[in-house]
Amino acid sequence: MGSSAKKKKEKKKDFQKAKLRVGKGKLKAANATDTSFKAKSIALKQQSLTANAPTVEALCAHHLALLNHKSDTQRRDSLAYLTTAITSNPPGIPLPQPSSVILPAVQRLILDGSSKVREQLLKLFQSLPKGDIASHTDQLLLHTRAGMTHLAGEIRVFALDVLEWLLGAAADEVVSCSGGWVKMLRCFLGLLGWQTEVSGKWSTPQSFVLPGKAGGDAKVQVKQMHALALFLRAGLVPSQSLAPVDGSGCTFPLWQTQHHLVSQRSNAYAHLNLFGAPRDEEAEMYEDREDRQRVFHDRAEPAIVVGLEQATKGGGEMGRAAAQLKKILKEGMMDYRGEDFAII
Amino acid sequence: MGKRKVGALEKVDADLANLQYKVRRDPASYRDDFQNQYNQYETFRELFLQNPGTTDSGGIVSLRDLIDFISHVASCYPDLTAKFPDDLIQIISLHHEVLESELRDKIVGSLVLLRNKDVIDSSKLLNTLFPILVSTPSKSLRALLFTKILSDLRSSNVKGTNHKLNRTIQTVLYNLLTSDRASPKGIWAVKITRELWKRQIWTDSKAVEIMKEASLADNEKVITGGVRFFLGGDKEREEMADDTDDDENVDIGKLRHQAEINKKTKKKGRELKRAADKVRKQEKKKNAPHPLNFSALHLLHDPQGFAESLFTKHCQNSKSKLALESKILVLQLVSRLVGLHKLTVISLYSYFLKYLTPRQASVTSFLACLAQATHNLVPPDVLEPLIQKIANEFVSEAAASEVAAAGLNAIREICVRQPLAMNDTLLQDLVMYRKSKDKGTMMAAKGLLSLYREVGAELLKKRDRGKDAAMGLRIGEMKERRFGEEQAGEIEGIELLEKLKEEERRKRREELGLPPDLGTDEEEEEDEIDNWKNWDVESDSSDDEDGWINVESDGEDINISDSDDDSKPVAKKPRLSSAPADGADGEKENSTTPSKSAEPEAKKISKLLTHHILTPADLKKLQELKVQSSVTSQLSSFKKRQALAAKHADEGVTSADIEAPAKLGKKMTREEKIAGAKGDKDEHHKSTTAIRKEKKASEGKSTTNKEKARKKNFLMTLGKAKGKQKRSLVDVRRTLKGHIERSKRGGKRGNAGM
Incomplete structure (x- = not known):
């Protein structure tokens, strides 16, 4: 045990404090790494030599890339930048980035977790020119449907907003695109809790349908019914815009030329589904109003009628919404019933 | 719409785990919720199929989570999720190359989960996974799929062999x-x-057939994989079986004891139960009959064709581009097959000729292969040039001592299997090397000499033959075995058993007061019936355990021997019936006593087997007798060597065997010597008391209070340390008594001499 003086000194050495002296530089730490180096010349590889600021196009592309950023605020800011860039764009001049680039990048954010991002997204949507939306409806609708079936209530409500905007921008395309009619109807029935399939004889308990937050239940349902009404109007009620075209297009020897021409819509032969996977009844495109009526009658009408009755009984705001929906339903299905009877 | 009860789910947002838990408890009530989630999954899937390469991790809920959720509860809603497995299969088989790795692994895991819940069957799962395993470029996915496929195959073969799936x-x-x-x-x-x-799990010939095809493939990796299987697969299997046997020996007694002492909790009770189950299972396994698994080499359908095609395809074919290592592996397999099944592949031997030079890389492997490929049905004239070449190339004064030793040893290994391949001049030359100064060469040459003293002494010079061989030659006992001649088979020690039976019979007859040697048929038959009754040694005791008592019905003996009563079977004739009924004489005349069997002509093949079927009891008796008379110790060294060769037939000759004598001559380094001297002895010396104590501790036995006190921490005892004055009366008495005792014994050590 008895350690010598030498050993003791050695032990002490580790903990001795270096003295600071005036006029001498600060002592370096024991573990300091020397980072100095010698070189004959130094070349900076990524030195930007441009004197002017990046263009709006480049900035937009940059912000589009930033939409995948993990921070909420960054995503929202990028969306805001894009919105201002679009709105501040003078009419007649093409957008800094075309809609066909913006939409595919942006639509994913419908399912975004942060409400601020979603609000900003809706603003961006609304700033886009309506004519550009039509060719992207099927993609947008897919995302909207994903939002409407989402487990989080807020996203479900938000998806209705998007749907309303979509119906405002390209109603025809929405109801006639692939899976746009039947799947949307099913989606709505699920949302409202008006499921059609009742299994067995047992009375099913009032299902715990997916409401928004507890408390705002009625309001949400009103909103849902409102969206459904808009959707049904787009799908079932004959549009007024077609009629005048019918009348005006009579160049004498030819009648109804527009029916024999290639359709004006983008991807005119989409209904043939030449390259995609085979579709079933749900994913099929229903381009005619009659088709839509028939499918609606087969699949959704009974459930909606039953649900509406209940909602009307509830009264209040919900009752009013239900009444409106009923009206549209009546209007849309009026001639179908007549036809049905005529066939029978 | 009236006031509605608030469902529990409404309080949570986007909590799939919670929903999953609820769905599993009460599927019927949450059907709608599940339906909604399923819709969600379907839309996500559509989105995903538009662009399979992208990741959707941005959202709160990803496709991966949904797939996980649905696969966990799919068994609750078979009608809703009928298409789900097919969807997954479609995604993984079409897009596995571009899928994000986490999602990919999740899909694989979900499919396995669905299989475990019996939503899909094994063959569907395996038919999905296997093509992906074969085609995917991702290493991690391959590893995952491999484990999943294996575990599924194992689990579906747990209860019984699933022949259909295996096939x-x-x-x-x-x-x-x-x-x-x-x-x-x-x-x-x-x-x-x-x-x-x-x-x-697979022990049938179909698996062997797969490996056979693998060894005949064109890809080098596949070939070596297949060949290595034949060379080492069975050994691996045995080792695996050994490993599983002795994992964790549970000491149930100790556990029970602990359970009595320690606090009793449910968990501990469960543990005890589990341990008891395990012990029971182990017992069962121990008593279970050994599974009869044939080795892969024996399950081959057409070994001759296989060996020929292996040899022509990979060795003889000049176009085959195998590396030397794999070529040696193939050669090992071919020679193993040839040696084991005694095949005839004549071109194999001339092929070796090229490689038998000391400069050839890993030449000892070639030598070992050659030795392995030799058996007694190989024509000696095919082997002769090979032996000549080995002798010329390896065994000379100019060659290094290791080389000469290896060459001599290789020649010996070949000649053990086919002694006729040697001629006298060469042998006499080679035997001269026993005078070599190098120890390895000397030992190898001596080995050759002693081999030929037994199998072909006339090839040796007269003075080399030794006493036994020379005498044997003169008498004519030793005869050269001709080519293709086989030794008649026999059971070792059968004559001992026969003698014993004879004696027993005589005793019984003496008890009955009959002439001891003359036996009638009836008695013989009775004997036989007795034998059948105690068919098994253990069966007697097991009968008692069962509590069943065998009541024998009189006069209804089942006649097992198919001989008619009036025709006397020749074999049952009492031997030498004319001899007087004298005990000593009878013993002398027993034809198969060891003293007589020394004369070769007199050695009569025991006829016991011609009229008796040996019962297990008989076999056990035979084993005992053999041990008693130590038949095994009388085996000559040649027989020992033949037994060794028989071992080789199963295990194969390795290059180490060839190199072994060369090592004898080498000087060991100091470290090697020390390590060799130490061997596997214990390093530390331990006193007997220490050993005894350790043994006691390992058995879980308790210690005395004195021992406990001795072990106690010194600081803890300080407070209680007493002075001499404060001792109790008992303590004082004890010390005094101890003193007297010690003085009587003569000191602490107890000097016995005093």
């Missing part, structure tokens, strides 16, 4: 190998088969 998978593997022989994909067939063989 389909084996066919898939077989087709994979045969469809494209040049592709490296076949390695997966090899890997799977080897693993399942190791675990004794």
Whole structure:
């Protein structure tokens, strides 16, 4: 045990404090790494030599890339930048980035977790020119449907907003695109809790349908019914815009030329589904109003009628919404019933 | 709409785990919720299919979570999720190359989960996973799929062999190998088969057939995989079986004891139960009959064809581009097959000729292969030039001592198997090396000499023959075995058993007061019936355990021997019936006493087997007798060597065997010497008391209070340390008594001499 003086000194050495002296530089730490180096010349590889600021196009592309950023605020800011860039764009001049680039990048954010991002997204949507939306409806609708079936209530409500905007921008395309009619109807029935399939004889308990937050239940349902009404109007009620075209297009020897021409819509032969996977009844495109009526009658009408009755009984705001929906339903299905009877 | 009860789900947002838990408890009530989630999944899937490469991790809920959720509860809603497995299969089989790795692994895991919940069957799962395993470029996915496939195959074979599934998978593997022989994909067939063989799940000839196809493939990796299986697969299987046998020996007694002392909790009770179960299972396993698994080499359908095609394809074919190592492996397999099944592949031997030079890389392996490929049906004139070449190239004064030793040893190994391959001049030359100064060469030459003293002494010079061989030659006992001649088979020690039976019979007859030697048929038959009754040694005791008592019905003996009563079977004739009924004489006349069997002509083949079927009891008796008379110790060294050769037939000669004598001559370094001297002895010396104590502790026995006190921490005892004055009366008495005792004994050590 008895350690010598030498050993003791050695032990002490580790903990001795270096003295600071005036006029001498600060002592370096024991573990300091020397980072100095010698070189004959130094070349900076990524030195930007441009004197002017990046263009709006480049900035937009940059912000589009930033939409995948993990921070909420960054995503929202990028969306805001894009919105201002679009709105501040003078009419007649093409957008800094075309809609066909913006939409595919942006639509994913419908399912975004942060409400601020979603609000900003809706603003961006609304700033886009309506004519550009039509060719992207099927993609947008897919995302909207994903939002409407989402487990989080807020996203479900938000998806209705998007749907309303979509119906405002390209109603025809929405109801006639692939899976746009039947799947949307099913989606709505699920949302409202008006499921059609009742299994067995047992009375099913009032299902715990997916409401928004507890408390705002009625309001949400009103909103849902409102969206459904808009959707049904787009799908079932004959549009007024077609009629005048019918009348005006009579160049004498030819009648109804527009029916024999290639359709004006983008991807005119989409209904043939030449390259995609085979579709079933749900994913099929229903381009005619009659088709839509028939499918609606087969699949959704009974459930909606039953649900509406209940909602009307509830009264209040919900009752009013239900009444409106009923009206549209009546209007849309009026001639179908007549036809049905005529066939029978 | 009236006031509605608030469902529990409404309080949570986007909590799939919670929903999953609820769905599993009460599927009917949450059907709608599930339906909504399923819709969600379907829309996500559509979105995903638009662009399979992208990741959707941005949202709160990803497709991966949904897939996980649905696969967990799919069994609750079979009607809603009917298409779900097919969707997953479609996604993974079409897009596995571009899928994000986490999602990919999740889909694989979900499919396995669905299989475990019996939503899909094994063959569907395996038929999905296997093509991906073969084609995917991702290493991690391959590893995952491999483990999943193996575990599924294992689990479906746990309760009983699932023949149907095994057959389909084996066919898939077989087709994979045969469809494209040049592709490296076949390695997966090899890997799977080897693993399942190791675990004794596949033990049939179909698996061997797969490996056979693998060894005949064109890809080097596949070839070596297949060949290695034949060379080492069975050993691996045995080792695996040994490993599983002795894992964790549970000491149930100790556990029970602990359970009595320690606090009793439910968990501990469960643990005890589990341990008891385990012990019971182990007992059962111990008593279970050993599974009869044939080795892969024995399960081959056409060993001759296989050996020939292996040899012509990989060795003889000049176009085959195998590396030397793999070529040696193939050669080992071929020679093993030839040696084991005694095949005839004549071109094999001339092929060796090229490689038998000391400069050839890993020449000892070639020598070992050659020795392995030799058996007694190989024509000696084929082997002769080989031996000549080995002798010329290896064994000379100019060659290094190791080389000469290896050469001599190789020649000996060949000649053990086919002694006729040697001629006298060469042998006499080689035997001269026993005077060599190098120890290895000397030992190898001596080995050759002693071998030929027994198998072909006339090839040796007269003075080399030794006493036994020279005498044997003069009497004519030793005869050269001709080519193709086989020794008549016999059971060792059968004559001892026969003698014993004879004596027993005589005793019984003496008890009955009959002439001891003359036996009638009836008695013989009675004997036989007795034998059948105690068929098994253990069966007697087991009968008692069962509590069943055998009541024998009189006069209704089942006549097992098929001989008619009036025709006397020749074999049952009492031997030498004319001899007087004298005990000593009878013993002398027993034809198969060891003293008589020394004369070769007099050695009569025991006829016991011609009229008796040996029962297990008989065999056990035979074993005992053999041990008693130590038949094994009388084996001559030649027989020992033949037994060694027989061992080789099963295990094969390795290059180490050839190199062994060369090592004898080498000087060991100091470290090697020390290590050798130490061997596997214990390093530390321990006193007997220490050993005894350790043994006691390991048995879980308790210690005395004195021992406990001795072990106690010194600081803890300080407070209680007493002075001499404060001792109790008992303590004082004890010390005094101890003193007297010690003085009587003569000191602490107890000097006994005083």
